[in-house]
Amino acid sequence: MCDKRKIKVVILLAGMGSRLGRPHPKSLTPLKNGETILSRQLRILKSYDLSVCAVVGFKKDIIMEAAPDVLFAYNTNYDTTNTSKSLLCALNHIHHSDVLWLNGDVVFDPEIIELMLTAETSAVAVNNARTSEEEIKYTLNENGYINKISKQVKNALGEALGINLIRAEHLELFKEKLGLVEDNDYFERGMELLIEELCDVFKPIDVGGNNCVEVDFEDDLALAREMVKDDLYLK
Numbered sequence: 300m301c302d303k304r305k306i307k308v309v310i311l312l313a314g315m316g317s318r319l320g321r322p323h324p325k326s327l328t329p330l331k332n333g334e335t336i337l338s339r340q341l342r343i344l345k346s347y348d349l350s351v352c353a354v355v356g357f358k359k360d361i362i363m364e365a366a367p368d369v370l371f372a373y374n375t376n377y378d379t380t381n382t383s384k385s386l387l388c389a390l391n392h393i394h395h396s397d398v399l400w401l402n403g404d405v406v407f408d409p410e411i412i413e414l415m416l417t418a419e420t421s422a423v424a425v426n427n428a429r430t431s432e433e434e435i436k437y438t439l440n441e442n443g444y445i446n447k448i449s450k451q452v453k454n455a456l457g458e459a460l461g462i463n464l465i466r467a468e469h470l471e472l473f474k475e476k477l478g479l480v481e482d483n484d485y486f487e488r489g490m491e492l493l494i495e496e497l498c499d500v501f502k503p504i505d506v507g508g509n510n511c512v513e514v515d516f517e518d519d520l521a522l523a524r525e526m527v528k529d530d531l532y533l534k
Contacts, residue, residue, distance in 0.1 A: 305467070306416070307396045308349045309389040310340060311486075312403035313356030313377040324358050325514065326403040327365055331524040336406055336514060339527065341366060343409045347416065349399070352392070354385045380482040383489050387477040395467055400486075402461035406523040408509040415464050418504055422464040423448065423490075425503040426511065427457035433515070435459040435487055437503065444499040448487045457503070459487070460511045469493065469500055 316325030326337040334342065344351055352370045355362050356377020363371055372389045374380060386400060399415055411424055423437065423445060430436050436455030440446040448459055465473050476496075477489035494500050512523040 305396050306349060307393050307398050308344055308351045309386060309393075309398060309400040310337070310351060310353045310403050311382050311385050311400065312337070312362055313354050313359075313374040313385040313388075314382070314403075315357045315378065316404065324362055324403075327361065328514065328520065330406065331528045332530045334527075334530075335365070336404060336523070337362070337366060339406065339530075340401070340403070341369065343407075343412060346409065347412055352389050353403070354389050356385065376482070381484055382486045383477050383480045383484045384482055386486045386489075387474060390470070390474050390477070393470070396470070397467050398465050398470060400463055400465070402513060404514045405461045405511065406514060406526060407460070407462065407511040408506075410509050411460075411462060411506045411511060414504050414506055414509075415462060418464055418502065421466045421469050421501045422504045423501050424460045424462040424506045424511070425457045426460055426507045427505055428507050430455045430458050435461070435485070439503065440498065442499050443502065444494075445490075445501040445503060446494060446498075448490055448494075448501075449485070457505075457507075460506065461513050462511070463490075463501075469497070472496070 312326050327335045329335055354372045354374055356374040374385045374388045436452040437445050437448040437459050438452055438456055473493050476492035480488040510526045512519055514520050514523050
């Protein structure tokens with residue numbers, strides 16, 4: 300189980316979000332209840348008293364103005380690198396801590412954070428109900444740990460949802476692996492390199508009983524807005 304006093308949170312917000320086709324950063328896309336994707340994430344994380352660092356790049360000033368109470372790391376090469384290097388930008392400032400990191404376009408039920416915080420080891424939030432070509436997928440080894448995690452995984456067991464936990468004992472080696480991957484790699488490639496060296500690292504945490512949507516396209520956004528329409532929060 301994670302010690303909340305030691306855990307840090309990283310939100311990846313540097314990308315351009317071109318597939319959704321908005322003029323503003325995707326994380327600032329409004330949801331039906333008056334919140335944006337980002338402000339909803341921050342509200343949930345604040346309810347667990349977690350320290351947050353956000354990695355910015357594309358239109359960073361707008362994001363920073365929208366979340367003035369958050370610490371920021373800047374990926375200066377946001378337009379030529381992928382999530383592996385954005386994550387490394389933040390992790391280079393974190394030491395001796397468990398780290399929960401998530402994509403800045405994920406809309407999720409608060410209960411998923413609780414499940415991740417109570418994980419006994421490094422972990423990946425997963426949904427075993429569906430997979431498609433565009434999703435990050437995974438398989439397991441004989442010990443029940445993830446052994447493959449990417450869009451290219453064959454015979455996948457389910458989808459990785461973009462919410463992950465690295466324990467402090469794995470953090471420094473994970474940074475090393477993120478530094479080795481190509482600039483255009485997703486952070487999952489760094490996870491795979493870590494797995495290749497240590498084998499049993501990430502356990503899947505099935506959160507399929509909760510709602511979680513990664514907003515890439517208009518259909519995803521419609522689903523996310525439907526998901527939060529009954530939230531009690533009013534801006």
